[in-house]
Amino acid sequence: xxxxxxxxxxxxxxxxxxxxxxxxxxxxxxxxxxxxxxxxxxxxxxxxxxxxxxxxxxxxxxxxxxxxxxxxxxxxxxxxxxxxxxxxxxxxxxxxxxxxxxxxxxxxxxxxxxxxxxxxxxxxxxxxxxxxxxxxxxxxxxxxxxxxxxxxxxxxxxxxxxxxxxxxxxxxxxxxxxxxxxxxxxxxxxxxxxxxxxxxxxxxxxxxxxx
Amino acid sequence: xxxxxxxxxxxxxxxxxxxxxxxxxxxxxxxxxxxxxxxxxxxxxxxxxxxxxxxxxxxxxxxxxxxxxxxxxxxxxxxxxxxxxxxxxxxxxxxxxxxxxxxxxxxxxxxxxxxxxxxxxxxxxxxxxxxxxxxxx
Numbered sequence: 001x002x003x004x005x006x007x008x009x010x011x012x013x014x015x016x017x018x019x020x021x022x023x024x025x026x027x028x029x030x031x032x033x034x035x036x037x038x039x040x041x042x043x044x045x046x047x048x049x050x051x052x053x054x055x056x057x058x059x060x061x062x063x064x065x066x067x068x069x070x071x072x073x074x075x076x077x078x079x080x081x082x083x084x085x086x087x088x089x090x091x092x093x094x095x096x097x098x099x100x101x102x103x104x105x106x107x108x109x110x111x112x113x114x115x116x117x118x119x120x121x122x123x124x125x126x127x128x129x130x131x132x133x134x135x136x137x138x139x140x141x142x143x144x145x146x147x148x149x150x151x152x153x154x155x156x157x158x159x160x161x162x163x164x165x166x167x168x169x170x171x172x173x174x175x176x177x178x179x180x181x182x183x184x185x186x187x188x189x190x191x192x193x194x195x196x197x198x199x200x201x202x203x204x205x206x207x208x209x210x211x
Numbered sequence: 212x213x214x215x216x217x218x219x220x221x222x223x224x225x226x227x228x229x230x231x232x233x234x235x236x237x238x239x240x241x242x243x244x245x246x247x248x249x250x251x252x253x254x255x256x257x258x259x260x261x262x263x264x265x266x267x268x269x270x271x272x273x274x275x276x277x278x279x280x281x282x283x284x285x286x287x288x289x290x291x292x293x294x295x296x297x298x299x300x301x302x303x304x305x306x307x308x309x310x311x312x313x314x315x316x317x318x319x320x321x322x323x324x325x326x327x328x329x330x331x332x333x334x335x336x337x338x339x340x341x342x343x344x345x346x347x348x
Contacts, residue, residue: 006292006302032346040343044336048329055325065246065299089335093328102302154298163265172256173296181297 002054002067002094002109003154005102007171009161012153016107023115024088027081039078042209046074047086049200054090054113055098058189066189069113069146072121072139072197077204080122087114108153117146121197139197143190144183151175151182229301235311239282242291242303244273251277255295262288283307 050070057065070090074083088110094100101109121142128134155175158168229252232243244252253274258267259281269281273293283289286308294300 003298004294004300004302007294007298007300035343035346037340037343040336040340044333047336048332051328051332052325055328066297089332093331097324097328097331150298171294171298177296178298185297 002091002101003105003150005104007102007154007157008105008108009157009170010104011161012157013104013107016111020088020107020110020115024085027085030079030081031085034079034082039209042204043074043078043082043086046070046077046200046204047090050074050087051090051093053196055094055100058192066185068189068193068196069117069143070193070196071113071117072125072135072142072193073200073204075118075121075142076125076135076138076197076201077209080118083118083121084114087118108150112150112153113146116149117142120145133198135198135201136194138194140190140194143193144186147182147186147190148179151178154178154182229299231301231303233303233305236280239280240289240305240307242279242305244277244279244293244301251275252293252295252299253277255293255300257291257293260290260292261285262290 053068053070055067057067069087071083071087074086078086091101091106091110091114095103095106095109121138124141125134125138128137131137152175154171155173155178157171158174161169163169230245232245234241234243244255246252251273253276254272255277256272257270257279259269259279260266261268261283268283268289271279273279279291279293281289281291287306289305289307291303291305292300293302
């Protein structure tokens with residue numbers, strides 16, 4: 001789901017950069033206020049987990065691939081702002097070192113996966129917290145929410161940015177293609193993400209850590 | 212433990228990272244897009260541009276083997292953009308000089324970069340740990 005350079009219009013990624021930086025500054029303030037020294041090793045390990053998980057892809061029929069994201073355990077255990085900050089760091093390293101996602105599209109990737117994903121994971125978990133499958137559903141639904149957000153951002157490009165001949169200047173496929181394609185292809189990822197979230201959160205809590 | 216287990220899966224899962232190999236065949240440039248397991252990025256839309264031009268020099272779809280071939284008429288910077296409907300793809304800058312260009316990424320490089328990323332990440336959290344005491348004062 002990391003979008004490469006050249007797919008997103010400057011009219012979209014530049015304001016998104018402003019938003020990402022503003023949210024990160026506010027998130028950092030919250031992070032500093034709530035920081036507990038005991039949580040740093042857990043944060044480092046779960047960020048490493050998110051880094052590795054979002055670096056590897058699950059091959060799907062049709063020659064495409066998708067990847068997990070790993071923000072849900074961070075969000076459930078440490079809150080959405082901390083998860084968002086960690087994911088911003090993860091995506092920055094991936095863009096610079098791995099070429100996963102571009103430098104220009106970093107802002108959109110950070111918003112779609114880091115912000116929307118983390119807040120959705122936290123929201124779903126908070127709503128269903130007493131239910132048996134709250135953790136699984138948090139990972140599952142937030143992954144699909146990120147995919148939906150990204151598909152909308154990509155899919156609006158051919159409507160908004162065209163040349164005089166009506167040809168798309170950036171991403172050329174409309175919402176009618178991107179939404180069903182990204183949502184369907186992310187269902188297996190969301191299932192894996194949900195199971196991993198459930199396993200990781202239970203594991204960390206069994207060790208006596210509540211976040 | 213979980214991170215280690217997931218990391219062990221990298222060898223399987225990097226198989227679908229989109230890579231490219233660029234080489235010169237006579238007067239033409241051949242760019243091969245493929246995943247690490249060798250499966251091709253086939254039938255995807257691409258466009259090739261000369262530097263500074265908005266109209267594409269060439270456009271089409273990659274062939275069944277994920278290859279794009281174009282025959283540049285001059286040296287300099289060329290841009291190749293390829294994308295699939297689900298947002299995958301790449302944008303390459305190719306500096307062509309006297310008909311020579313060579314670019315290939317190895318699997319080892321992918322492992323190396325992930326390991327460096329993990330190193331940076333853990334290092335940053337190490338620094339946060341050092342600064343956290345000051346923030347808490």
